[in-house]
Amino acid sequence: MTRSGPRRSGPEIEIRTASLLWDAQPRAEATVRSAIEVAAQMTAVSGEISVVLTDDAAMRALNRSWRGIDKPTNVLSFPAAKGAAAGFLGDIVIAFETVARESAVEERRFLHHLAHLAVHGLLHLIGYDHETDSQAEEMEGVESRIMRSLDMPDPYRAHDLTRS
Secondary structure (H helix, E strand, O other), rough: OOOOOOOOOOEEEEEEEEHHHHHHHHHHHHHHHHHHHHHHHOOOOEEEEEEEEHHHHHHHHHHHHHHOOOOOOOOEEEOOOOOOOOOOEEEEEHHHHHHHHHHHHHOOHHHHHHHHHHHHHHHHHHOOOOHHHHHHHHHHHHHHHHHHHHOOOOOOOHHHHOOO
16 A cells, blocks of 8 residues: 655654553543654654553563663653664653552643653653753753643643643
8 A cells, every 4th residue: 555645754653552451541542642743843853653551560570670670660761772773763661550640649630641751751762861950951841842832731830730
């Protein structure tokens, strides 16, 4: 089959759901895709991205194997290794229960928090980090601009989190 029209310049996003828990959020895949597309456009990034929507058990195993931390986390990013296929940016993995728990504790909408984590994961794939205060400030600024562009609350401004 051939595609008609011009090829999109944005990212190619493959999303795989690896836990039935995500069935509780039928708009999760669309939210992740939209967040990554907007973030990629705003950061002038294109390429292939793989996203896995999983659960805390799988995330705990990944976090233990790759970071030596024996507990689940909300999002992990795995930038493409040197020598990977041209254009492949890497993998983003997001854990359902942690996202749900954080959303409840922080009084945030699940899909808003999910979008923020997808953006955060993409930024890690393209080289952003938050190891130092200056890195964190830069990364948070980019995240805030992207979230506002998505018409979602700024995750770093407390008064924005409770707005609808």
